[in-house]
Amino acid sequence: MSGDGDHEVVTRAERVIAGRYLLHDVLGSGGMGTVWHAHDQLLDRPVAAKELHILTNGDEDHRVRVRRAVREARAVARVPHPHVVGVHDLVESEDRLWIVMELVEGPSLAHRITEAGPLTPQQTAAAGLQLIDALDAVHAVGTLHRDVKPANVLLRRDGSAVLTDFGIAALDDGEFLTTTGELIGSVEFMAPERVTGAEVGPASDLWSLGATLATVCGGQSPFRRPGAPATMHAVVYEEPAVSERLGPLRPVVEALLRKSPSERPSAATVRSALRGVVAGGPDAGVMPSATVREFRPAAPLADANTITGSRTWLAPAGDSVPAGRHSTSSEPPQPQGRSRRPARPKLLWWALAGTAVLAAGVAGALVLTGTLPLKERPKTETTRQVAQSTAGWQPVTGVSVQRGDRITVQFVSGEWTSNYRKLPMAGPAGYDADTDSWQDGVKACKVKGAAPFAALLARLVGDQNFPVHAVGRRLTFRATGNATLQLGINDTAGVCSQDNRGTLTVQVSVTRQP
Known part of the structure; x- marks a missing residue:
């Protein structure tokens, strides 16, 4: 078993810890500990012994780390699941804590893609199904993993995935198990709320799962930047650079990587979408968040107190x-039977109810006689459009736009670049300020000077001049005249766009008031 995907074998003199576990070779080493290939001499079986890089004695900081390690072992031991690493024992030896776990004789996902290249969308979705089941089991006992990443997912000989290295997991009991201000984990796989110090929960682990799936299928982390500060900035503020290799897996990953935890889909929704990918079905489209607004009609009046x-x-x-x-x-x-306000006299309620019935009857009579016409509902036309990075302005087909219509353009999937030789792929918001500045010498190529290169733009074309809008992930605006809606990249077509690459898929809705 390895917690970091580092499989360089280091041989040291064999020794026994806790009078029972014979250490052989080092399997891997990370920030929280060193993992040894060991042998349980009592039960005569191979195990993995994790030597935690914390002493069992010392100052308060050391004692906090010890408590965290103990909780790690207890938390994982409470999750008997085929895709969660099994914990056998927790021992103290040589002034250190050791966690004895099942030995998973296989590489990590990080090592797998380094050696053999990215997984296919179907392979990635199959692994994702196993990992989301594992996280469900972890969350069910009040535990967060907090460091889901490719290096912490091991592959058994049969190819099944095992979630391991709960080195920074903590039980959700209100006790702070990390030093104030201490940021533990791999930044490019941390949810934005973890980076900013906001409240974390199961949705934070799902975000890390999304980053993991994007990495093992796309070949690179969607938020990795040259330095840690830039990576943190990308996690919190920038759209993920999701590879086109993800194909039908893209909507799932993009939904998991939404910045706000409340906007991410539920585990059940993700599971259903991943099953669809494994089965070879079409992509899931825009996925709903884990919360929905429910409405139930009012019950008949019964009693003022209810x-x-x-x-x-x-x-x-x-x-x-x-x-x-x-x-x-x-x-x-x-709870039913409890009123937020003092009960009003029943006579008043019945009077109000009677007035409402009378008003409804009058309105109905006016409708039947033609005096008061029924109000028509707004009509909405919706279509999907693929915007090419090399084609300049492209008309949106399938919808018509008239004065007063409400137009919504929402990003669905894809990535593109305005200079594939020098610049990375970008989403609908275009490049961040630093990356955009690399193209200062060709600012004249921008269609909209105030927006960054590679930003998705929208405009109306008709009998009058209309402004150009930067879309970002979603844009809603009113049409001020009859026109045709067009989309394009912020890079003038022609000579400027010869080094462009990629496409974006958007959903366009036009709502017309009657």
């Missing part, structure tokens, strides 16, 4: 709203 008004609340996708809850606020439902 009336709580009309409220909505957010529930996990797939969950039903308890009977009798009918809301428009984001607060969770209160």
Whole structure:
């Protein structure tokens, strides 16, 4: 077993720890410890012994690290799962803590892609299914992994994945197990909320899973930059550089890598989408977040003491709203029978109810007589469009635009570059300020000077001049005249676009008020 994908074998004099475990060779070493190939002499079986790089005695900092290590072992031991590494023992020897685990005789995902290249989307999705099952089991016992990455996923001889190295996992019991300000883990695989010090949860591990899937399928981390500060900035503020190799896996990864935890999909949604990829189905399209707004119509008036008004609340996708809850606020439902306001006299409620019925009857009569026409609902046309980086302005087909229409352009997938020889691939927001400055010498090639190179642009073309908009991941605006919607890259077509590469897929919706 190795926690970092480093398989260089280092031989040292054999020794026994805790009077039981005979150490052989070093399998790997990382920031939290060194993993040894060992033999359990009592039970006569091979094991992996992780020598933690913390002493069992010393100052308060050392004692905090010891408590963290003990919780790591206990947390993992509580998760008997085929895709979570098994923990056998926790011992103290040579003034250090050792965690004895099952020996997984296989490479890490990091080592696998280094040696043999990226996995296919189907292979990646199959591994993702195993890992999301493992994370479900981990989260079910109140534990977070906090360091999901390719180096911490081992492959058994049968090819199945095993989640390992819970070196920075912590039980969610409110105790801070890290030194204040200490940032532990691999930055390019950390969720944005971890980097900024905000509250973390299961969605943080799912974000790291998304970065892991993008890396093992695309061949490189979507947020890796030359230095740690730049990588942290990319994780928090920039769109992921997702390779076109992901194919049908792209929507799943992009959904997992949303900046806000509340916008990421649930584990169940991800599992369903991954199964579709494994089965060779089409991509999942834009995936919903883990919370959805539920609405239930108000129950008939029964008693003033049971009336709580009309409220909505957010529930996990797939969950039903308890009977009798009918809301428009984001607060969770209160127990039935409890009123937020003092009960008003029943006479007043019945008067209000009677007035409402009378008003409804009058309105119905006006509709039937033609005095008050029924109001038509807004009509929406939706289409998908692939924007080419080399084609200049491209008209959006499948929708028509009239004055007053509300137009929404939403990024779906893809990446492109305005200079494949010098610049990396970019998403719809284009390049960050530092990367954009590399092209200062050819600023004249920009279509919209205020936007960075490779930004996705939209404009209306008609009888009058309309402004050019930078789309980013999503843009909504009103049409000020009848026109044709066009999309393009922020790089003038012609000589300037000869070194462009890639495409973006967007969804365009046009809503017309009657």
